[in-house]
Amino acid sequence: MQLTEKEKSRLHKKYGPWALVTGASSGIGKSVAENLASAGFHLALVARRKAELEVQAEYYRNKFGVECFVHKEDLSDINAPARLAKATANLRVGLVVLSAGFGTSGEFHRGDLQTEIEMLRVNVETVMRLCHYFGGQFAYQKRGGIILLSSLVAFQGVPYAAHYAATKAYVQSLGEALAVELKSHGVDVLVAAPGPVASGFGQRAQMQMGNPPDAARIGAPILRKLGRGYLVMPGALSKLLIFSLKTVPRRFGVRIMQIIMGSMTKDKRSQYA
Numbered sequence: 001m002q003l004t005e006k007e008k009s010r011l012h013k014k015y016g017p018w019a020l021v022t023g024a025s026s027g028i029g030k031s032v033a034e035n036l037a038s039a040g041f042h043l044a045l046v047a048r049r050k051a052e053l054e055v056q057a058e059y060y061r062n063k064f065g066v067e068c069f070v071h072k073e074d075l076s077d078i079n080a081p082a083r084l085a086k087a088t089a090n091l092r093v094g095l096v097v098l099s100a101g102f103g104t105s106g107e108f109h110r111g112d113l114q115t116e117i118e119m120l121r122v123n124v125e126t127v128m129r130l131c132h133y134f135g136g137q138f139a140y141q142k143r144g145g146i147i148l149l150s151s152l153v154a155f156q157g158v159p160y161a162a163h164y165a166a167t168k169a170y171v172q173s174l175g176e177a178l179a180v181e182l183k184s185h186g187v188d189v190l191v192a193a194p195g196p197v198a199s200g201f202g203q204r205a206q207m208q209m210g211n212p213p214d215a216a217r218i219g220a221p222i223l224r225k226l227g228r229g230y231l232v233m234p235g236a237l238s239k240l241l242i243f244s245l246k247t248v249p250r251r252f253g254v255r256i257m258q259i260i261m262g263s264m265t266k267d268k269r270s271q272y273a
C-alpha cells in the first residue's frame with residue numbers, strides 16, 4: 001500500500017521539507033519513514049540501533065534522493081528530548097512522527113518495575129516533552145504536523161497489558177486534546193490507533209498476535225489521514241474492535257479485552273480468577 005503522487009505532493013507542500021521520525025529503525029516508524037522519503041521529505045531518523053538507521057538512510061538517499069540525518073538516542077533517558085531538539089534545531093522540521101514505543105504483558109505486579117518505568121518514559125514522558133517542544137515550534141511557525149502512536153488498547157483497561165494500555169490511553173487523550181488546541185495555530189495532530197501489527201513489537205512485549213498485517217502496510221494509511229481528522233485506526237480489526245467496544249459498558253469492555261489479551265500473553269495464570 002503506497003501513497004499516490006497527489007497525496008505525496010499534498011503532504012510535502014503542507015508539512016515539508018523535513019520530517020522527524022522516532023522509532024524509524026523498525027515496524028510502523030520505518031514504514032512511515034519510507035513513505036515520507038518517497039514523498040520527497042528529508043528525514044531525521046531516531047532510534048537506539050544506529051546501524052539499522054544508517055542502512056535505512058543510505059537506502060532513502062539512493063532511492064529517493066532525499067537527505068537523511070541519523071540520531072542515535074535512547075528515548076527512555078530523561079535528557080533525550082532536549083538533545084534531540086538541539087540536534088535538529090537547524091533542520092526545517094515540519095512533521096514529527098512519534099512512533100518509538102514498546103509494550104509489556106502478563107500480570108502487572110509480576111513484571112519488572114524498571115522495565116515498566118522505562119516504558120513510561122519512552123511511551124509517555126518523551127512523547128509529552130517532544131509534543132511540548134515541537135507543538136510550540138509549529139504553533140509559532142503557524143504550520144506543521146504531529147503524529148502520535150496510540151493503540152486499540154487505549155480505550156479501556158486491558159488486563160495482562162495493564163500498564164502498556166495505560167501509556168497508550170495517555171497518548172490517546174493527549175493527542176485528541178492537542179488536535180483541538182493546535183488546530184487554531186495551523187498545526188495538524190493525528191493519533192493513530194492500530195490493532196495488532198507484525199513488527200518487532202510482539203517479540204519485545206512477549207505477545208503472540210496470530211497473523212496480523214505487516215507493518216509495511218501501515219505507514220501509508222496513517223499519512224493519508226494527516227490533516228483530515230484527529231484519529232486513524234489502520235487495519236480492519238482495529239476499527240471493528242474499537243467500534244464494538246464503544247457499544248458495551250466500559251466494565252464489559254475490560255472483560256472482553258481480558259479475554260483477548262489473555263489469549264495473546266504467555267502469562268495467563270489468573271486469567272479467569
Ligand SMILES: NC(=O)c1ccc[n+]([C@@H]2O[C@H](COP(=O)([O-])OP(=O)(O)OC[C@H]3O[C@@H](n4cnc5c(N)ncnc54)[C@H](OP(=O)(O)O)[C@@H]3O)[C@@H](O)[C@H]2O)c1
Nearest residue numbers: 023025026027028047048049075100101196197199200201
Ligand atoms: N505492533 C503493534 O501491534 C502495535 C499496535 C498498536 C500500537 N503500536 C505502537 O506503535 C509504535 C511502533 O511500534 P512497532 O509496532 O513499530 O514496534 P517495533 O517494530 O518494535 O518498533 C519500535 C521502535 O521504537 C524504537 N524504540 C523502542 N524503545 C526505544 C528507546 N528506548 N529509545 C529509542 N527508540 C526506541 C525501536 O528502535 P530501537 O530498538 O532501534 O531503539 C523501534 O524503532 C509503538 O509506539 C507501539 O506501541 C504497535
